[in-house]
Ligand SMILES: *[C@@H]1O[C@H](CO)[C@@H](O)[C@H](O)[C@H]1NC(C)=O
């Protein structure tokens with residue numbers, strides 16, 4: 001029978017609803033924290049050569065992002081306004097000034113003493129960062145550059161000439177760390193409180209595979225994924241040149257299960273290959289306005305490969321693939337020779353294959369989860385992808401008819417018909433990194449590739465063979 005695959009295969013797919021998670025904005029963790037009420041130290045007014053800014057989840061006390069900015073030059077400094085919480089009566093932000101009125105003479109005098117450095121030398125300037133709420137109701141931190149200051153002794157007021165700016169312009173030298181990766185197993189914790197990529201998804205599907213002479217369907221009876229991927233992203237620059245860009249990734253409780261059933265009737269001689277996306281969702285992205293955008297995206301496809309199939313009923317089978325919590329990938333985005341990874345080989349558990357009538361041919365069904373991670377920070381961007389095929393269940397089936405007994409393994413009941421099955425469970429994991437805007441990946445890494453042949457099995461059915469002259473074993477089976 002001649003058969004043109006693409007044109008004549010009728011396919012339909014049932015896609016069930018998958019959840020959708022919006023990106024979360026991280027909130028600044030004020031440096032003074034809850035110790036606000038304590039006596040403020042005037043040293044908080046000192047100009048600094050470095051400053052750290054933390055961000056956490058909405059209700060979080062656990063910092064998720066740490067941006068440390070360095071100002072090592074002689075004519076530059078940095079000062080977070082969050083470090084003089086409790087010392088001021090009022091702060092007034094205008095388009096080109098920030099006016100600060102201090103609580104008392106002593107604090108004002110101290111500020112004047114340490115800040116006058118900026119007036120002393122023409123070129124001196126410092127970067128200041130208004131904290132959340134410092135300029136009225138601003139939710140985000142706002143950087144500005146100060147090059148002169150005027151003082152009102154009567155009012156204990158300093159008026160800073162402010163040139164409002166953005167993080168990307170002011171931060172020439174910094175370390176940015178986002179997220180964290182625990183090494184090895186750890187206590188279960190709230191995914192919402194971290195940068196983890198949620199991998200808990202139900203993956204139901206069913207689709208018809210119809211062609212001239214074949215009327216079949218592949219349906220999932222139990223397909224899902226569990227767990228999370230923890231990640232950490234680090235970026236460093238020195239005078240606007242990236243000196244470090246790295247990522248760590250580790251699975252926690254990650255598994256994927258696929259139990260599928262192929263049923264129908266008929267036969268085709270050709271090969272049919274089909275792949276469908278069953279979900280495509282953004283999963284819990286993060287952003288810090290002006291600093292960072294992190295957008296994880298999950299797609300899961302299901303694929304089926306049928307070759308020279310001839311079927312009268314159904315075949316079911318499945319497997320579970322689990323990743324060890326010890327698996328760790330450390331990627332150096334600037335120097336791939338420093339990439340390291342270990343422990344990604346999945347542990348495979350098979351679910352019994354069952355054949356309930358005559359079938360022959362080759363069948364493979366696989367789940368293909370893929371995580372795309374886009375990280376954009378202070379003008380640097382990377383795209384990172386993990387592509388998995390877990391699990392890939394494939395069977396080579398042969399229908400047997402024999403008056404002597406189709407299945408010949410010891411213990412097999414002697415029947416006239418049977419199907420022998422050679423089953424393979426496979427899995428593969430790959431990792432790729434791309435610089436944003438580029439088409440070719442910076443590099444790809446194969447984390448694991450596995451092909452596990454199981455012992456051949458035979459499924460007897462049909463009539464018992466006619467009683468032979470020899471003594472006949474009444475034993476039905478021992479499994
Ligand atoms: C923030 O990062 C800096 C530089 O990497 C580090 O020295 C500091 O300890 C970090 N702070 C916190 C609270 O994580």
Ligand SMILES: *[C@@H]1O[C@H](CO)[C@@H](O)[C@H](O)[C@H]1NC(C)=O
Nearest residue numbers: 074075076120121122123124
């Ligand atoms: C001030 O900046 C100018 C231009 O960048 C430079 O030529 C000059 O040497 C600087 N002066 C001092 C005192 O640093």
Ligand SMILES: *[C@@H]1O[C@H](CO)[C@@H](O)[C@H](O)[C@H]1NC(C)=O
Nearest residue numbers: 221222223257259319320351
């Ligand atoms: C799906 O498979 C998992 C793992 O084998 C099992 O624990 C669970 O009971 C199964 N669920 C159904 C509905 O069969």
Ligand SMILES: *[C@@H]1O[C@H](CO)[C@@H](O)[C@H](O)[C@H]1NC(C)=O
Nearest residue numbers: 364366389392394424426451
């Ligand atoms: C699934 O496994 C079979 C048998 O090892 C192989 O021929 C097939 O290419 C695999 N499919 C995928 C998508 O890896």
